[in-house]
Amino acid sequence: MKDDIIAILHGILGKEAADAGIPVELSVPDEPAFGHFSTNIAMRLAKPKGVTPMALAEDIAREALHRAPEGLFEKVEPATPGFVNFWMSPRAIQQAFARIAKDDLGKRFGRGNARAGATVLVEFTDPNPFKEFHIGHLMSNAIGESMARLIEFQGAEVKRLSYGGDVGLHVAKAMFGALQRRNDIPAVREESESAQLAFWAAAYVDGSARYEEDPRAREEIDVLNRTIFDHADPEIEALYAWGREVSIAKFKELFLRLDTDFVRNYWESEVVEDGLKAVEEGIAKGILEHSEGAVVFKGESYGLHTRVFVNSRGVPTYEAKELGLTVRKRRDFAFDASIVLTGNEQNDYFKVLLKVVDLLIPDLAGKTTHVSHGMLRFASGKMSSRKGNVITAEALLAQVSERLRGKVSERSMLADADRDEATEAIALGAVRYSILKQNPGQDIVFDFEKSLSFDGDAGPYLQYAYARLQSVRRKAEEAGAGKVSATGGAAPEGLQAFIATDAELALVRRLAEFPDAAARAAERLAPSGLAAYCYRLAVAANKFYETTPILKDEDAMRREARLRLIEVTAHVLASGLRLLGIRALERI
């Protein structure tokens, strides 16, 4: 429908719009009084053409109606101060539905080809061994996984990557903390996985505190950092191996639970060499320089600031390692684009890094995009793993599940055995949706009671809408009322003519928006637009469900048509949810 109108507008405007550099755009107004589609082209073109916006809008409206195939529009109207609003005829909407249903059967409705044939790396989550997997990582995971799926939906092959700091100062701090209680270690190693993790979390908190408070401890930790880096001490090596292993085992378990499949998990320890080599090259090329015993990049002439790449002890910092990672990625994958997702506190740092990459590795220039997410903030104050007041991803999910449990058991649609699984999926969906519905890059103020709602614009609402649609389908199948063509049986010709109520037509118009919504979210690398779309689709589906009898309708053809609409809606909703990383549940 949208493409039809744009084509008509291009026909009317000829090359005037193109010459003026003004794109012909069509939007879907929130306000029903402004039509199904609306364009502002008359206002934008009035000045170059030397006419009033309203006069142009009137001309365009009249001409559009004149040029359109018979029966496409219900009406086309100019509106002050110069909009042109379009209302599709029911028949045009019905035909759109027939097309969507056909595409949907082919399981390709909504897919785009903006990234067809491209290989895109997406690095996200990035938990660090020796530290906890906290809700910040959960946030990165939710956004990154959704971005990955959106890009795949546009035809690209996506390689999911994670990168973790298994060497560096934070490790030295944790190791220092652990060495303070080395006598406990044999006992702890006999205990549960979670006790071992708790030991390391506490060790890190201790080590961090001592690093800040005690100059002598600080010196020891810096030395320890070098020792770890050099693999110089067997006892340290053994302790390190244990800590690293405990962390990584946990991460693997969580990745599985979060349904994210990384093809490669990079560790800082393995990119050190490439990083140092790149730094050498940078020095040779005069991009990096020695300063006060360290190797730095002076970013001031680029409007950036100076950053240290190798510290005065000869240990590469995050900068050099990230440089090594970039080189490494290029060696491991032939990629067209690489996306790195981090917290927004790294924005300035990444500008420096990407500038160095541009200067040092010209063939990678511009291929890497840094995307940042905001921080999780609490009414109660800031979370800091250094201070030990972090909320782990597991703790959050456990708490959300706990709140859901009562709600799930009140409802009888599920067998007891399935309730735990549903609770898990709803909890994950609720958390994911609350993260994804917001613009990425913004901080999220997190409040257990308030921000994680299970009603209204929230994950469970979408899952519920889906489950209800599926329930109707099941009942229809049980009753033998019409073959819902899940198995691929084509609907009888002309069925779409029975889609006629306002709620039905509005729902079809929503369905038609799906490809645009997915494409736009992928282009902007922002799942929030798709989350908003899924919500609006669910609203339209619920309205249809509430207002329109389906199984109870006496007319067999109409019943079949409505079942078909339900089937397609459920499938599109499921596709949308999948792109958000939220499981569509058959029953709730």
Place this chain on the structure above:
RNA sequence: GCCCUCGUAGUUCAAUGGAUAGAACUGGCCCGUCCUAAGGGCAAAAUGGGAGUUCGAUUCUUCCCGAGGGCACCA
């Protein structure tokens, strides 16, 4: 001090420079012989302040106020 984000109903979030700023939660009022009420409907409620650009500004520029982040050996 310099740089980057961000200030929208009581709260949490929307709004490719467009129309009457859109939702949800909370509080108020309706809908139960009906396909899952985690639902549907009604009413109420907001752009931090000032100047500017524009036919049109939540959006762009600038100043002020406020919050967060970054600014050399952490990541």
